[in-house]
Amino acid sequence: xxxxxxxxxxxxxxxxxxxxxxxxxxxxxxxxxxxxxxxxxxxxxxxxxxxxxxxxxxxxxxxxxxxxxxxxxxxxxxxxxxxxxxxxxxxxxxxxxxxxxxxxxxxxxxxxxxxxxxxxxxxxxxxxxxxxxxxxxxxxxxxxxxxxxxxxxxxxxxxxxxxxxxxxxxxxxxxxxxxxxxxxxxxxxxxxxxxxxxxxxxxxxxxxxxxxxxxxxxxxxxxxxxxxxxxxxxxxxxxxxxxxxxxxxxxxxxxxxxxxxxxxxxxxxxxxxxxxxxxxxxxxxxxxxxxxxxxxxx
Amino acid sequence: xxxxxxxxxxxxxxxxxxxxxxxxxxxxxxxxxxxxxxxxxxxxxxxxxxxxxxxxxxxxxxxxxxxxxxxxxxxxxxxxxxxxxxxxxxxxxxxxxxxxxxxxxxxxxxxxxxxxxxxxxxxxxxxxxxxxxxxxxxxxxxxxxxxxxxxxxxxxxxxxxxxxxxxxxxxxxxxxxxxxxxxxxxxxxxxxxxxxxxxxxxxxxxxxxxxxxxxxxxxxxxxxxxxxxxxxxxxxxxxxxxxxxxxxxxxxxxxxxxxxxxxxxxxxxxxxxxxxxxxxxxxxxxxxxxxxxxxxxxxxxxxxxxxxxxx
Numbered sequence: 001x002x003x004x005x006x007x008x009x010x011x012x013x014x015x016x017x018x019x020x021x022x023x024x025x026x027x028x029x030x031x032x033x034x035x036x037x038x039x040x041x042x043x044x045x046x047x048x049x050x051x052x053x054x055x056x057x058x059x060x061x062x063x064x065x066x067x068x069x070x071x072x073x074x075x076x077x078x079x080x081x082x083x084x085x086x087x088x089x090x091x092x093x094x095x096x097x098x099x100x101x102x103x104x105x106x107x108x109x110x111x112x113x114x115x116x117x118x119x120x121x122x123x124x125x126x127x128x129x130x131x132x133x134x135x136x137x138x139x140x141x142x143x144x145x146x147x148x149x150x151x152x153x154x155x156x157x158x159x160x161x162x163x164x165x166x167x168x169x170x171x172x173x174x175x176x177x178x179x180x181x182x183x184x185x186x187x188x189x190x191x192x193x194x195x196x197x198x199x200x201x202x203x204x205x206x207x208x209x210x211x212x213x214x215x216x217x218x219x220x221x222x223x224x225x226x227x228x229x230x231x232x233x234x235x236x237x238x239x240x241x242x243x244x245x246x247x248x249x250x251x252x253x254x255x256x257x258x259x260x261x262x263x264x265x266x267x268x269x270x271x272x273x274x275x276x277x278x279x280x281x282x283x284x285x286x287x288x289x290x291x292x293x294x295x296x297x298x
Numbered sequence: 299x300x301x302x303x304x305x306x307x308x309x310x311x312x313x314x315x316x317x318x319x320x321x322x323x324x325x326x327x328x329x330x331x332x333x334x335x336x337x338x339x340x341x342x343x344x345x346x347x348x349x350x351x352x353x354x355x356x357x358x359x360x361x362x363x364x365x366x367x368x369x370x371x372x373x374x375x376x377x378x379x380x381x382x383x384x385x386x387x388x389x390x391x392x393x394x395x396x397x398x399x400x401x402x403x404x405x406x407x408x409x410x411x412x413x414x415x416x417x418x419x420x421x422x423x424x425x426x427x428x429x430x431x432x433x434x435x436x437x438x439x440x441x442x443x444x445x446x447x448x449x450x451x452x453x454x455x456x457x458x459x460x461x462x463x464x465x466x467x468x469x470x471x472x473x474x475x476x477x478x479x480x481x482x483x484x485x486x487x488x489x490x491x492x493x494x495x496x497x498x499x500x501x502x503x504x505x506x507x508x509x510x511x512x513x514x515x516x517x518x519x520x521x522x523x524x525x526x527x528x529x530x531x532x533x534x535x536x537x538x539x540x541x542x543x544x545x546x547x548x549x550x551x552x553x554x555x556x557x558x559x560x561x562x563x564x565x566x567x568x569x570x571x572x573x574x575x576x577x578x579x580x581x582x583x584x585x586x587x588x589x590x591x592x593x594x595x596x597x598x599x600x601x602x603x604x605x606x607x608x609x
Contacts, residue, residue: 115416183451188515191411193443193522194470201468206457 015077049275056272066238066254066269075264080273082240083254087277089242090234090250091154091224094162099216101163102170103205109171121161125177129168137164138229146233155248158234165226166219173215177208210291217288221281227252234242251277314514353550354487360387360556361427361525363408368422370403370412370580377403379580381423385526385573390548390557392588394564396608400580401560405528408558409445410438412461426526443471446519446555452511452529454503454518461499463514467522481521488545489517509540516547527551529559533566546571568592576600 009015046072064079105122113119141161175288181204189199205212237247251273258270307347359570363385370378385391404415405583406412407420410431424431431441454463465482467609468475475481491513503514511531519527529548531587533541550559561567567574568588575585576597595601602608 182453182598184449184451187411187414187452188447188449188518189455189466189470190414191409191447191449192467192518193439193441194467194472195439198470203455203457203466205457219514 039247049271049278052268052271053275054272056268057275059267061272065240066249068238075092077263077269078238079252080254080269080276082238082249083251083273084276085240086155086234086237086240086249087280088138089244090158090230091162092168093156093159093244094223095216095220097159098163098166098219098277102167102219104175104211105167105171105198106174106178109175111196111204126168126171129164129297130172133228134165134226135228137161140164140234141229153233153235153247155234155244155246157282158230158248158250159244161229161233162223162226165229165280166223169219170216170221173218174208174212175212176253177215178204180211181207195202208292213290214292217284217291219287222280224284225252225277227256251280341551353490353553354484355487357553358555360552360554362387362425363406363526363556363558364425365408365457366423366425368404368407368420368424370400370407370420371418372415373417378407378420378581381577381580381582383575383582383585385556385558387556388552388554389572390552390559390570392567393558393560393577394562394567394574394603395577396603397562399577401523401577402530404577405447405530405558405560408526408528409447411441411442411447413438414534435485438469443522444524445526445528446522446524447533448512448516448519448527448529451535452508454481454506454511454514456502456504457498458503460495460503460506460514463503464517464521467518471522481523482517484519485521486514488520488551489513490543491517492548507540509543510537512536512540512544513547516544520551524555526556526558529557531562532561534562541566564592578603 009223058079061079062084066084067076068082072139077257105126109119109122113122138161141157141164145151145157146161185203185207189203190196194202230235230250234248234250234253236253236257237249239249241248255270255273255277258266258273261267261270317507336426351392365381365383366403368381369376370381381400381404382561393404395401403412408424408431410420412418412420420430420432426444429604430436453464454460458466461482462469462584464486468478468481483492489546491510492511494512499507503511506514512535516527516532533544536544539561548559553559559567570607573585574588574591576583576591576595576599578599584595584600586596591600592604
C-alpha cells in the first residue's frame with residue numbers, strides 16, 4: 001500500500017497517523033509476548049517429558065511390575081505395568097459410577113426440574129464442587145470409608161474418590177449439551193403422544209450423545225491424572241492386581257513415589273510413567289475431539 | 299381413569315380399528331362400492347369425497363372440535379381471553395390474524411401442548427365430540443395421540459432414518475402398536491411421499507428437501523392415526539411448489555380427519571379452508587365460511603384485516 005500523506009494527496013486526511021502506528025505495533029508485540037509466555041512452559045514440559053521419558057520406555061517397561069529394589073543402582077527396578085493397569089481399573093470403576101449418575105442428574109436438571117429453586121440449588125453446589133481441590137475428595141473418602149469404618153486402603157475407595165471428582169464435570173458438560181437440543185425436537189415428540197421419559201430416552205439423549213461423550217471423555221482424562229485422592233484411598237502396591245478391594249497401584253501414585261528417589265534409574269522411570277500418562281490423556285482428548293466433530297449440535 | 303372418558307377414547311380407537319380393517323380390504327382389491335358398503339357403519343358421507351381412496355386414504359368421519367370459554371395464560375398474562383369456537387368434522391378450518399393475536403396459542407391448547415411451557419396454563423373446555431380433553435382424569439399422552447400436530451419448521455428427528463421417522467410416532471407412543479412396518483408405509487403413502495422415498499428409507503430423515511421433510515412430519519403424525527390434525531403455519535418455511543403439494547395433501551386428508559390450520563397467508567386460507575376464523579388480541583372476532591369472511595365479512599375489523607389495512 002503506497003504511503004499516504006504526500007503533499008497534494010486528496011486522501012491524506014484518511015492516512016494512519018504515526019502515533020497510531022506505534023500504538024498498534026506496541027499492542028501487537030505485547031499480545032504476542034503474552035502468548036509466547038503462556039506457551040513456553042507448555043513447550044518446555046513437552047520437551048522435558050520427551051527427552052527424559054522416551055529413554056525409559058522399553059518393552060519391559062510396559063510389561064513388568066515395579067520391584068521394590070530401588071536402592072541399588074544395578075538392581076532390576078522393573079517397569080510400570082501394575083501402574084498402567086491399576087489406573088485403567090480404578091478410572092473405569094470411577095467412570096461406571098459417576099457417568100450414569102451424572103447423566104441422570106443432568107437430565108433431571110434440564111428436563112424435569114428446570115426453573116425450580118431446587119434445580120438452582122443443585123446447580124450451585126455442582127459449580128462449587130468443580131472448584132474443590134482434588135485432595136479433599138481423597139480426604140473425605142479416607143475419613144468416611146477408612147478411618148470411619150476401621151478398614152484399610154482399597155482400589156474401589158480410590159474409585160469412589162475419583163467419581164466424586166468426575167461427577168460435577170460430567171453433570172455440567174451433559175447439561176450444556178442437553179440444553180442445546182432444540183426445543184422443537186422435544187415438542188414434536190411430545191405432540192406424537194409420547195410419555196416424557198420416552199421422549200428423553202429415544203429422542204433427546206440420542207441426539208445429545210456425541211456431545212455428552214466428549215464431556216465424559218474429558219472427565220475421564222482429568223480423573224486419570226489425579227494423584228492426591230488416590231494417596232489416601234487406594235494407596236500403593238507393586239504387584240498387578242485385579243482385586244479392587246485391595247491396595248492398587250496407579251500411574252500418578254507411582255510417579256509420586258519414584259520421582260524423589262535418589263536412584264537415577266528410578267527417576268527415569270518416573271519420567272517414563274509421566275510420559276505414558278500424558279500420552280494416554282492425549283489419546284482420550286483426541287478421541288473426544290473426533291467424536292465432537294461428528295456431533296450434530298455441539 | 300373415568301369410565302366415560304375411557305369409552306370415548308375407545309370409541310375413537312374402534313373407529314380407527316374399523317378403518318384399518320377397511321384399508322386391508324382395500325389392499326385385497328375390493329371394489330369401490332364394496333368399500334363404502336362394507337365400511338358403512340363407520341364411515342359418514344364426507345362433504346366432498348373427491349379424494350376418497352387416493353393415497354390409500356380411507357374416508358372416515360372425523361370428530362367435531364368445540365372450544366368453550368377457552369382461556370390461556372403465560373404466568374399472569376392472559377393470552378387467550380375466552381374463545382368459543384367450533385371446528386366442523388372433516389372440514390379444514392383456517393385461523394388467521396395478525397402476529398401475536400393468539401393463533402398458535404389456541405391450537406396448542408387443543409392438544410394440550412400449551413401446558414408444556416413452564417408457567418403456562420389453560421382454562422375452559424376443549425370438546426372432541428362430547429369428550430372434554432381437559433377433564434382432570436384424562437391422560438394427556440392419549441389426547442396427543444388422537445390430536446396430531448405439524449409445526450412450522452419441518453423437524454424430522456435427526457438421529458433417525460426416513461422410515462424410522464415415519465414409525466417414530468408408533469414406537470414412541472404408549473400403547474399397542476400393531477404392524478409398525480405396514481403402518482409406517484401406509485402413512486408415507488398417505489402423505490404422498492412413498493414414491494419419492496421408497497428407495498431411500500434408510501437414509502437420514504434430515505437429508506430430504508424442506509418440502510419432503512414437512513411431508514415426512516405429516517406422515518409421522520398420520521402413522522398414529524389421529525382424528526384431528528393441527529397445523530401451525532406448516533408451509534411458511536417452504537417454497538411455493540412444496541406449499542402447493544402440501545395444500546393438495548390437506549385436501550386429501552380432510553376426508554379422514556378434521557384439520558385446523560393456522561396461517562399468516564390469507565391466499566392460502568382462501569385456497570384450502572372451508573371455514574375461516576379471524577382472531578385479534580386473544581379473542582375470536584369472527585368465524586364463518588371462507589368465502590364470506592373474505593368477500594363479505596360482518597365485523598369491520600375483519601374487513602380491515604383481509605383488505606390489508608393492518609397485520
